[in-house]
Amino acid sequence: MTNPSQTVRELIRKHYAALTQSERKFAQALLENYPAAGLASITIVAANAEVSTPTVARMVQKLGFKGYPQFHQALLKELEAKGSGPTQRRAKWASEAPESHLLNRFAQTVTRNIEQTFANIDTESFDGAVRQLADTDGQLYVVGGRITRSLADYAFTHFQAVRPRVTYMTASSATWPHYVLDMTEGDTLLLFDVRRYEANLERLAELAAGRGVRVILITDQWASPITQVAQFSFNCWVEAPSAWDSNIATMMLLEALIAATQEVCWPETRDRYDRLDALFDMTRLFR
Amino acid sequence: MTNPSQTVRELIRKHYAALTQSERKFAQALLENYPAAGLASITIVAANAEVSTPTVARMVQKLGFKGYPQFHQALLKELEAKGSGPTQRRAKWASEAPESHLLNRFAQTVTRNIEQTFANIDTESFDGAVRQLADTDGQLYVVGGRITRSLADYAFTHFQAVRPRVTYMTASSATWPHYVLDMTEGDTLLLFDVRRYEANLERLAELAAGRGVRVILITDQWASPITQVAQFSFNCWVEAPSAWDSNIATMMLLEALIAATQEVCWPETRDRYDRLDALFDMTRLFR
DNA sequence: CTGACTTTGGAAAAATCTTTCCACACCGAC
DNA sequence: GTCGGTGTGGAAAGATTTTTCCAAAGTCAG
Structure with missing residues (x-):
């Protein structure tokens, strides 16, 4: 079935190429409000993303889940794991990356640049x-x-x-x-x-x-x-x-x-x- | 009915005195793993807390919700609000400019883009x-x-x-x-x-x-x-x-x-x- | 020890959610 | 323009969840 060690986010990335247009629409909606946008019922979740229920059902199967409930559960597990971590991480840039990873240092510096620049216009x-x-x-x-x-x-x-x-x-x-x-x-x-x-x-x-x-x-x-x-x-x-x-x-x-x-x-x-x-x-x- | 501005956590604290023993058992479980422990189906949630389904159903009604789905939804909203937190930081970039000035709209949108992009790397x-x-x-x-x-x-x-x-x-x-x-x-x-x-x-x-x-x-x-x-x-x-x-x-x-x-x-x-x-x-x- | 009250969970009924099927629409190829 | 293929959502069937009811267990005062 699904390798449980992968996050849903990773699964979406991995299968993104194989997704159809409206499936992507849902994927986008989920990523933009992750993971909350995937934790309600399939009906609600689909309506929020403005796609039909079957579209969501098909997509989660493509991702490797047996059905929507399993997908829901996977998201929940992630959330749970995150909550039980050391301390709630403040900035969630490249969330999976360690604090000191260049990506995070870079993002931090650049954000400051942008703030400075716009504040001085x-x-x-x-x-x-x-x-x-x-x-x-x-x-x-x-x-x-x-x-x-x-x-x-x-x-x-x-x-x-x-x-x-x-x-x-x-x-x-x-x-x-x-x-x-x-x-x-x-x-x-x-x-x-x-x-x-x-x-x-x-x-x-x-x-x-x-x-x-x-x-x-x-x-x-x-x-x-x-x-x-x-x-x-x-x-x-x-x-x-x-x-x-x-x-x-x-x-x-x-x-x-x-x-x-x-x-x-x-x-x-x-x-x-x-x-x-x-x-x-x-x-x-x-x- | 329920004041929507209160978090579930607050509601639990407020009504804690009125809860029965097994209802408290569930409350504890929820608070220990908040909000994940309240986002699955009532069946699962009850089983995890080692109480019966009706216990949970009764309790959420005591908290002021019409039913479990409403309780679920409330938790989800909280989670969602938390996720979109950093956006508030946009605060006052081009400080003198009115909110609706293109500079501010632009900064807001682009910041979101950057967040999204980096979160998905x-x-x-x-x-x-x-x-x-x-x-x-x-x-x-x-x-x-x-x-x-x-x-x-x-x-x-x-x-x-x-x-x-x-x-x-x-x-x-x-x-x-x-x-x-x-x-x-x-x-x-x-x-x-x-x-x-x-x-x-x-x-x-x-x-x-x-x-x-x-x-x-x-x-x-x-x-x-x-x-x-x-x-x-x-x-x-x-x-x-x-x-x-x-x-x-x-x-x-x-x-x-x-x-x-x-x-x-x-x-x-x-x-x-x-x-x-x-x-x-x-x-x-x-x- | 009894009886009234409260709490609890099993089980069925009601409601809801999930899946499947199918027809229609859309797109690209010939 | 027509045809085959793919993608999409409506609707019904199927599964699950939620609620309600009720009986059993627990608690406490007298």
């Missing part, structure tokens, strides 16, 4: 930057440094979907003058610069600002010197239990900016998304 | 994947899809610093066969695939797996079909208050993988970092 600046990013009269240029190049790329991919007139400036600084040539007042430059701050980026920001371009800077907690020419700048905490810096908070701020911009541009963006979808459907034919 | 898989990523005997290939291309790029930038023999497979799938040509047993393929899952990536994963390459998949909570050929796969929650998906949790998992790999490779990585630094210092002369 000036909401007015944020809204101001968003207005600027949503201004489709001007061109939006995006650029990053050695490490943040990927973030700039991510920003580009999304902003391109949200609004027209977005340009990604390649990482190779040799080509930047070409872009500057076309920058005019009212344009926007979204710029990433974390330590080690790059002199090239600073020169670029100065040139752009000199031409009347609004610079939005995303930097780390120590602030790139570009802050001085930027109209809006945001500091992201990058502490990490490793030799390099974590850019989670940075990326989170970026996503927040994208989400907010999308909200401002909405009617237009919706149309763009629809058209984009249609285009992807067409390329699907190639497979 | 199987530590053993994580460690296994890290061992694989740290194995410098084989080549490490990195590839992503339309959206995750940036993450693959980020992964590449970092892994390249951590270890030798890393290859970034361009986003253009036309060139992939060239890479597959050189893949051999013992190589590793780090692959990102979130919805809409891309058929090209699936084909690539199949080809690679067929050549004995170990596939490590990073996907979303709904799981890309590539899971089936992957040796290790990780699900990241991507819920976002916007039209697209958030990749914060995905990136976080990625960073955790990089950090862990770096730890495993350390003596060698340290050396690489030093040399890299020296190289950057040289390029600084150009500014």
Whole structure:
């Protein structure tokens, strides 16, 4: 039958590939509220996950249980085991992992970064930057440094979907003058610069600002010197239990900016998304 | 009837004086293993406490419940509330901003994603994947899809610093066969695939797996079909208050993988970092 | 020691839950 | 467009649980 040493969570992971769509729906619901979402009667549990009773019944059998009651019992055993443990563990990140596992140390540090970063955002600046990013009269240029190049790329991919007139400036600084040539007042430059701050980026920001371009800077907690020419700048905490810096908070701020911009541009963006979808459907034919 | 704000524990204490001997026996059993000892069927629960079914039935009525099912439900609600505890900690991130400001909604959703993602990581898989990523005997290939291309790029930038023999497979799938040509047993393929899952990536994963390459998949909570050929796969929650998906949790998992790999490779990585630094210092002369 | 009262658990009736079956809907292939 | 295959939920059959009833056991005062 079922190896009793495996948790239901592990079983779900193991069999996830074999689950159908609505079975997954239930699996998700359970994982999101674990294990409470699996401890009521099958009827109730199914209704909460918005699937039918038979779906749940079939799924628990796939997981290796003889029937729902057995599944219920397994969950209960886990709960019991957890309760009788040493002390109730406070943070339940990677619950199965020991406290000192890198996963837990990492999660802890990054959470702090995120808290710090968001606590230090000036909401007015944020809204101001968003207005600027949503201004489709001007061109939006995006650029990053050695490490943040990927973030700039991510920003580009999304902003391109949200609004027209977005340009990604390649990482190779040799080509930047070409872009500057076309920058005019009212344009926007979204710029990433974390330590080690790059002199090239600073020169670029100065040139752009000199031409009347609004610079939005995303930097780390120590602030790139570009802050001085930027109209809006945001500091992201990058502490990490490793030799390099974590850019989670940075990326989170970026996503927040994208989400907010999308909200401002909405009617237009919706149309763009629809058209984009249609285009992807067409390329699907190639497979 | 019953004041819903009271916990069952409190109710028991309050009514304890009015309970009979065997009812107390059950109360003790419940309190000793709370709330698990009250979440099975009344039959089982009674047997565990070594009392009869009617005893339990009478007692829950004394506590103010209409019947055992209601009692059961109350316990479940408590458990559920406990599970969602950490979310309260969201407190006041972007403190000045109103609750409904996008920044706060965003932070809330993403925090949940991160919790979910980390709670569902199987530590053993994580460690296994890290061992694989740290194995410098084989080549490490990195590839992503339309959206995750940036993450693959980020992964590449970092892994390249951590270890030798890393290859970034361009986003253009036309060139992939060239890479597959050189893949051999013992190589590793780090692959990102979130919805809409891309058929090209699936084909690539199949080809690679067929050549004995170990596939490590990073996907979303709904799981890309590539899971089936992957040796290790990780699900990241991507819920976002916007039209697209958030990749914060995905990136976080990625960073955790990089950090862990770096730890495993350390003596060698340290050396690489030093040399890299020296190289950057040289390029600084150009500014 | 008796009798009234309380407590307890066995057993049947009632209610509910679980499973199974089946028809319909959906999707991809030809 | 049609066809085969898979996935889904409604509904009934089957199983279990919950409740109720009642008799037996225990307790205590007189």
